[in-house]
Amino acid sequence: MKIGIIGKPNIGKSSFFKAATMTDIEIQNYPFTTIKPNIGVAYVRAECPAENFFKVKCNPQHGFCIDGQRFVPFELVDVAGLVPGAAEGKGLGNLFLDDLSNVDALIHIIDISGSTNMQGEIIEVGKNDPVEDVKFIEKELDDWYFNIFMRGKTKIERQLRLMATDTPVEKFIAEHFSGLNVREKQVIDAITKSNLKGKLITLWSDDEYKTFTKNLRLISKPMVFAANKIDIKSSESNFNRLVSTFPQYSFIPTCALAEIQLRFAEKQKIIKYVPGDNDFQILEPNKLTDQQKQGIEKIRTIMQKVNGTGVQQTLNFAVFNLLKYKIIFPGGVNKLEDSKGNVMPDAFLMPPNATTLDFAYKLHTDFGDNFIGAIDVKKKQKIGRETVLNNGDVIEILSSK
Ligand SMILES: Nc1nc2c(ncn2[C@@H]2O[C@H](COP(=O)(O)OP(=O)(O)OP(=O)(O)O)[C@@H](O)[C@H]2O)c(=O)[nH]1
Ligand SMILES: [Mg+2]
Structure with missing residues (x-):
């Protein structure tokens, strides 16, 4: 099982990846820092039956366990940023979406503070509307699926003509989309959701092609939104606006930067922190300067406000709520x-x-x-x-x- 991170440039995709995987990758405050994909191991958090049910200490050979919380590994992928018009070759284009073709779900990271424009350049806080970010990434993903479908449409129609009339179209569509990990059942669900059940593919209108490929995209690459940079002012009102604009989607407030800092402080044994908790404990207050203390207390305030840093919560949401894995x-x-x-x-x-x-x-x-x-x-x-x-x-x- 594999999950991909997507979003426009410079909004914290690699920071989220770094926090989740604890790998040392490049993070910079300018667009297109990432070009080649980062692939790493992230973890989903769950109750460990050893400690919670059987009351014994476990020895995980993959992943780890802290205080009865088991962290189970899966693969996470971070790619370059998308900009509007990527499907037509703008920015780095959308060829790198191929790096996400075999993921099972997507985490779409948004700069909820509105401090980056569509190209990922830094602008005054609050000047960019995150609602537009959601819309344009959706369009790029829809174009990706639509273009793949249109490239294969003639072939699918020809295959259908050669076969018995009752050969199901979903078989050929799923084959055509096999590079994107699309399964036949997902094609059937997308056809049903698009009200195209029983209608010959040769009779679908252009709008119906669009509706179908959008539904196929939503079904085969389910997505959760991480509203990142929640620590910056004006994020809260943006967050509430996003939730009311897109009631059909799930948004989780995140501060990837804070999660990186907490995991590093934990590694150095300065604090006790279990990823996904909404608080931490300072173990060695004497090792911290006043400035560091202030910084870490600021993180605590953010965590109390949004119930943690949101990074582990987003990973868990993707695995358990979107994909319903067990x-x-x-x-x-x-x-x-x-x-x-x-x-x-x-x-x-x-x-x-x-x-x-x-x-x-x-x-x-x-x-x-x-x-x-x-x-x-x-x-x-x-x-x-x-x-x-x-x-x-x-x-x-x-x-x-
Ligand atoms: N304030 C704040 N800044 C953050 C947060 N997460 C990331 N950043 C900053 O945002 C900038 C971009 O971070 P990256 O992780 O490199 O962003 P990216 O989306 O991978 O960027 P590209 O690879 O260029 O597309 C860096 O300066 C990070 O420190 C956050 O939660 N809060
Ligand atoms: Mg990056």
């Missing part, structure tokens, strides 16, 4: 350790409809092929191969080998 832990009724004695060492992100059998295959092909049953370890109950798993389940797979 975290499943392998374990045994009689034994929570692996062969090396690590307690609940693994945690897997599974798609929404994943069954016990899917999980068996995720663990090992042999477990899937030789599946004879499974146990819900928390409930100590047998479950069937077709049982759809719940977030936080601990599952033991029984196999004949």
Whole structure:
């Protein structure tokens, strides 16, 4: 599972990425700092059953666990900034959207303070309207899908003519969009949502092509908005305006800069901070200058206002709310350790409809092929191969080998 970061230049995409992945990448206060994509590991935060349910200490082999909060890894991608007209080659163009073609969801970062213009140049705070930022990125993404569709339309129509009349069009459309990770089910949903069910593709109007590709984009690349730079004045009124202008979207106030500072201070053991918490504790007040103390208290004030820095909240929203993924832990009724004695060492992100059998295959092909049953370890109950798993389940797979 992979999530991409998108937005216009110079609004904090790489800062968000750096905070989430703790990798040392370039961040500057001018547009187009990032050209080549940054790819890294970010984490989703969830209750760890080891500490919270079984009351034992765990030893994660991937990700980590702090105070009963498990951090499970997934891939995050940060790309160059988009500017209006990117589809026609403005700015760096939109070729780098290819770097986002196989992501499952997008985090759209906005400068909520309105202190960057459409090209990402610094302007007076509040002079740019973030509502326009939402609109133009949507247009660029819609153009991206529309242009891909139009390039393949003739081929899709030809394929349909060659096939039996009842061959479903979604098969060919999904094939055409396979580079963007689009699945047949998503094409069917987009056709239904566009009221085009049963209408021959050759009879679709230009507007219907547009509606369909927009819906396909929304379904196959669901998006959450991070309203970044919430620490700057005038952000609050902009935030409220965005929420009322786009009631259909989800906006999370973020301060990527604060999250970077907190994670660094935590690394240096100056503070105790668990990513996603809405507060932190200063461990070594003597190590801080008055100025540093003031700075860190300013961060606390922002966190209290918007319930944390918003970075972890946005990552969690993308994984659990947009994609509806679930975290499943392998374990045994009689034994929570692996062969090396690590307690609940693994945690897997599974798609929404994943069954016990899917999980068996995720663990090992042999477990899937030789599946004879499974146990819900928390409930100590047998479950069937077709049982759809719940977030936080601990599952033991029984196999004949
Ligand atoms: N005040 C404030 N500044 C921020 C925040 N997040 C990022 N910045 C600043 O915004 C500027 C741009 O940050 P980047 O992370 O490089 O932005 P970007 O969107 O990756 O920029 P490009 O790669 O050029 O498109 C830097 O000066 C950051 O320090 C924030 O939450 N608050
Ligand atoms: Mg960048």
